[in-house]
Amino acid sequence: MNTVPEDIKLTRKDFVSDQDVRWCPGCGNNAILAQMQKMLPELGVPREKIVMISGIGCSSRFPYYMNTYGVHSIHGRAPTLAMGLKCARPELQVWVITGDGDGLAIGGNHFSHALRRNVDINILLFNNQVYGLTKGQYSPTSPLGAKTQSSPDGSIENPVNTIGVAIGSEASFIARTVDVFQKHMSGVLKRAAEHRGAALVEIAQNCIIFNDGAWAHLSDPDKRLENVLYLEHGKPMRFGKKGEKGIRLNGFTPEVVEVAEVGEDQLLVHDERASEPTLAYFLSRMGPPHFPTPLGVFRAIDKPVYSELLMQQVRTAQAQRPPDLDALFRQGETWVVS
Amino acid sequence: MSSRTREELQQVTVLFCGDSGDGMQLSGTQLSTTSAVYGNDVSTLPDYPPEIRAPAGSLAGVSAFQVHFAGHKIHTPGDNPDVLVAMNPASLRVNLPRLKPGGVVISDRDMFSERNLAKADYATNPLDDPALGSTYCLHPVPISSLTLKALEAVDLKHTAKRRCKNFFALGLVYWLYARPLEQSLAWISNKFAGHPLVAEANRRALQAGYHYGETSEAFAVQWSVPRAPVEAGSYRMINGNEAMALGLVTAARLAQKALVYSSYPITPASEVLHHLSRWKHLDVRSIQAEDEIAAMGSTIGAAYGGAFAVTGTSGPGVCLKSEAINLAIMLELPLVIFNVQRGGPSTGLPTKTEQADLLQALFGRNGESPIPVLAPDSPADCFAVAIEAFRIAVRHTTPVFILSEGYLANSSEPWRIPSLHDIPTIEVQHPVEARGFQPYSRDASTLARPWLLPGTPGMEYRMGGLEKHPGSGSVSYAPQDHEAMCRLRADKVQRVAAFLPEIEVNGPEQAALLVLGWGGSYGAVATAVQRTQDKGLAVAHVHLRHLNPFPSELGEILSRYDRVLIPELNDGQLALLIRARYLVDTVSFSKLQGQPFTITEIETRIEELLS
């Protein structure tokens, strides 16, 4: 990771571009943008080394508002551009900004393969469970029965689980946060930035126009503590107003228990570094109505990084064989005509 | 021996064919290298079945390799073979119709068992058919058993010995055309250096085949083919895919850039990925993408980062890449896309050749979407075209299309090995001066925009697939801006024409007929025109290497001829473009058989038009 010379101290303002932000007032994207602009100066990475690549959708306008390098590409394909860029320029810090439609519908293939390869990029998936830019159709994360412009009688599709897809794709870093949880988001984004390999952060984002309140059970300050399970590595899984509830494993099934009744030592202890994703998978299945929604880092493991391996192979080849193109021309059988 | 006569021929075409496992590709490449080293001009074409392992002895499993060698300059693998080496009944059935009347058939008699005959739909053994014997010069040779006999003293398993029969057949052909054995003997020693017994067996099989020709009474004539006058230099055989791979890595070296090659496996382009993934020592970074779209997307990402970026595919892959190609056009990034064309539509004919993606390359995207298009004219020419494509891409900051063909990709010819020092470098500039910088400003002569790289301090900017303001590149939906940008993108591609060499007209400057060709038909067209010119016909030939933009003087040249014949392996796509652009009443000569033109086909068409 590049460090900024002592005399250059970046601030939030350095990351604000000259473009007027055109998201709807009250859209969760605004909060995410603000957090990114606040968090990036803390990384100590020079601004010119940061690249934002997005696809299509409301979330994908993001790069225009960041005063870094940026590409607003085509629908679903941002991870592919990011991979190519990373292979050409491994020293750059590359962020992919995507949404539930961009990343899980049209771009589902690339999403999964970028995570599997463990290209050293950070993917932020803004999940608002709806298509905003095309004006309100259901998305791959909309719940069964969701009434939208294109599903007036209720969606007949089973939603996909973002974290589950990431686990299935063998992602090395998986996290979730909420648009309005400023401090939490900042911490998670920072962890993602510092992770070696592909990092996925699902951000529960409110689309105030087409799907207002989809994440209200998390964002509503009154219900928050009841409904959120903050994941902390090495800590027992407790939630509730006073941390009075916990998660215990009953056979192969997690269950919610009263800590006072069972004792803290009965609770599951979070281990984001577990080599097998079993625990992360249990967590990915949790949510309303029977469980709290886990937030934080589900998984953070060390795995070979595609972009590093590629450059390693290049360097090894260069060390073993001189870069002699003329020799390559002469490969195989040659003859001379005089 | 004394009864033998020796005759000289100017050119010969040999077709080796057999079951996929019979090693016919190897026999073919050996004959071509030996002939090239001897001093003939050579051109070859393999013909593989699309199935990886078709049932043994089946018609679907026939694999063939055609070698054309001559005492003069040649441009094609030959029309109809003079000699057919058929290792089993199926290969005889498939390829006999192509043999010239009176041609020589050498067949492995041992393989014409009842079972094998049935697999090839023969009710009776064709080798015993008197009609066949009177049309062709038939040589049923017990190749399998003679090979086994020759290898009696070699301590190898029966099956390993049988595998040497391709060298027996090769040896026999070597005798027939008085070819020296040294090249193949050296190749065997080198190839099987770790397996001395296998090397010994193949050596003996080759020699046994040769001696069989020498001693058997059946072969009354031995032919020779004289050396061809060839430009001095070092040579090797090369096919279009390897030439393409070498051209791409050379282009990157000429600019001191990393080469990023991102591609999804597809016939007939995959070989380029295989080559490039072995050349990491030249800073080649190869990516096997998850799909065609990802291959295109990562190519854009790599070009944005400043690498020489290229993706290769075939027609179906281009369909998938189209949206991303348009992003590259919108971002105005230098990169190269090559399409090794195969028969379409859809999956079509994966292993067969066609030129039917011309209009796709020019127009197969949404909106006004101009892109330069080049096409190589021979296997070795893929090398030069790959370099030129990058020159254009960098000079005009644009993606560039190369239309190769399955035929060029797989066929081989001698390549005069260049020296890197003799090829002009490719100048690349990246702006670093922030003051007054505009991402979409223009170079006055090329209309290129600056190739600014992420990582450059103080010049952070954003761009995307949305329409832009000319100059600043900021998003703009203003009507005048859209029109201005569309025209700029089009003009920029047209500017490429100003940098093209003048068209060469081969033949009279004015005449009754001009033959206008493009791509891999070059060899057949050039030879056919030459032949008809030799017969005194007033015909000229122009070959187009640049399909977009056309060279500036093309319209004027076309106007000097009464008629313009356009032979192409599609349903008249270039003809359509020429008519639309120049109002010339073209005569389209279209062929859609998955096979290249033969010289005779074009020769006949020229003669018909001029009679």
Ligand code: SF4
């Ligand atoms: S439509 Fe929804 S997601 Fe899009 S900007 Fe408006 S509030 Fe945000």
